[in-house]
Amino acid sequence: MFQTRLKETAAQVQAHLDATMMPLGHLPVIEAMRYASAGGKRLRAFLVMESARLHGVDPQHAIWPAAAIEAIHAYSLVHDDLPCMDDDDLRRGLPTVHKKWDDCTAVLAGDALQTFGFECVSRAECHTDPLVRAELTVTLARAAGAQGMVLGQALDIAAETAETPLSLDEITRLQAGKTGALIAWSATAGPLMAQQDTAPLMQYAAALGLAFQIADDILDVEGDADKVGKAVGKDANAGKATFVSLLGLKGAKSRAEDLVQEACDALYVYGDDAETLREAARFVISRDS
Numbered sequence: 001m002f003q004t005r006l007k008e009t010a011a012q013v014q015a016h017l018d019a020t021m022m023p024l025g026h027l028p029v030i031e032a033m034r035y036a037s038a039g040g041k042r043l044r045a046f047l048v049m050e051s052a053r054l055h056g057v058d059p060q061h062a063i064w065p066a067a068a069i070e071a072i073h074a075y076s077l078v079h080d081d082l083p084c085m086d087d088d089d090l091r092r093g094l095p096t097v098h099k100k101w102d103d104c105t106a107v108l109a110g111d112a113l114q115t116f117g118f119e120c121v122s123r124a125e126c127h128t129d130p131l132v133r134a135e136l137t138v139t140l141a142r143a144a145g146a147q148g149m150v151l152g153q154a155l156d157i158a159a160e161t162a163e164t165p166l167s168l169d170e171i172t173r174l175q176a177g178k179t180g181a182l183i184a185w186s187a188t189a190g191p192l193m194a195q196q197d198t199a200p201l202m203q204y205a206a207a208l209g210l211a212f213q214i215a216d217d218i219l220d221v222e223g224d225a226d227k228v229g230k231a232v233g234k235d236a237n238a239g240k241a242t243f244v245s246l247l248g249l250k251g252a253k254s255r256a257e258d259l260v261q262e263a264c265d266a267l268y269v270y271g272d273d274a275e276t277l278r279e280a281a282r283f284v285i286s287r288d289s
């Protein structure tokens with residue numbers, strides 16, 4: 001069920017991104033936006049659509065925050081790949097945006113993907129109630145910005161030159177921003193749109209986000225670069241503290257499994273209706289890309 005829904009979401013979100021970007025034309029920066037926002041697993045969009053379904057939100061509305069989060073995620077990857085950040089040549093199995101075009105185009109395409117994401121959640125088609133659209137916008141700004149993903153990224157960069165490696169608590173806090181904040185926003189978009197309690201899905205997403213990051217650290221050690229679609233072994237080679245370096249491979253795997261259980265338990269209020277989200281949690285730690 002999860003794989004089917006993930007595939008359906010991927011097709012829906014791609015069609016929506018294509019249609020919404022259509023009027024933007026064909027300048028290199030726009031083509032770079034299209035290129036960067038194509039592909040990927042679409043896990044964040046899936047979380048939006050599934051949390052929306054659980055709360056009876058019309059998918060025609062939910063597709064807007066789903067497209068928004070994938071655009072903002074794509075921006076973060078484009079900027080993260082730049083030579084001044086993680087300096088990567090490959091992403092999703094293809095040359096990174098600054099390799100295919102140049103650094104300026106990559107910076108601008110990332111910027112434009114970010115503003116495009118905010119446009120998606122503030123457009124009238126996203127929700128009939130302007131207050132809900134404002135709430136989606138403000139919470140997305142917090143998740144993506146200086147209290148969320150940007151903070152996590154800044155802490156990560158600072159850690160590269162720090163005298164002492166980060167502790168487990170520090171890494172956990174860093175990752176809650178860097179990867180966790182967008183995942184948490186995605187999983188709570190449904191109840192937020194339905195103006196219902198976000199707490200159970202927030203708890204689910206906190207555990208899921210951390211499990212996702214631990215799986216990412218494991219893939220950096222054990223993954224196959226062809227399947228992952230980007231270079232592996234970078235963190236270990238750079239001597240960076242990761243969940244694997246701090247807990248060991250076995251310890252990291254066991255922590256990820258505990259977190260998946262925690263994520264599944266947080267969904268008890270939804271009963272069997274949340275089975276696809278439980279499957280998503282199990283997928284996050286078994287994925288090979």
Ligand code: GRG
Nearest residue numbers: 040041042043076079080149150153179216289
């Ligand atoms: C530049 C402000 C700024 C932030 C960048 C997301 C991020 C912060 C950096 C990416 C580095 C990285 C590999 C983080 C690990 C977790 C992660 C976000 C992996 C990529 O997400 P997936 O696996 O990718 O969902 P797809 O391609 O499937 O969308």
